[in-house]
Amino acid sequence: MKYYELNSELKKWNDFNIYSIDGSTIQVPNSDENLEIFGTNPNQYKKDGALASVPVLYDVMNDIRIPLVIYHIQNSCIHLMSFSINSQI
Template structure:
């Protein structure tokens, strides 16, 4: 198989496949009680970050962009995750427009985690103070 053929086939993979695979993995991994804990709690952290993404027209239209004095537009997105520190596993994640409020994304991720019925979680949150928020 040529590199070009491989690249073309890779473009046909739907992003939902990765979401479903991760959900299946997380369900399987936590299906019994044999995972690392901190004093009986699953130790989770949540944090978000603004990152540059491939600078395509579609990405700039969907996620937004940043530009400086040079008028060069760079696509950016807000990425936020809930991460199991003791087991090196991402439980929930989301990517949104780069101007999304990090607190709102965090709330949504926590609600999604709650819907899965997880218990005994100790959540460490690294969110900026509201007066320093980029929204």
């Protein structure tokens, strides 16, 4: 990630960057396009609504939140982090 290449004074633990990951689910506008792109997870009333997964990468040592891209609801947080990190390197 370019930010880390340009900022050599960032804190590390034993020369490693320490990250935590978390994800949330958000409701996006309910359109045919969004249903196709992000998917849905029917609620208790059997109603479908467009939902997206929003992963967050957090640099623990430097208190930095790294914004990532929203994804299809069925993707796991670990899978999303791997994809997001690799696409930014």
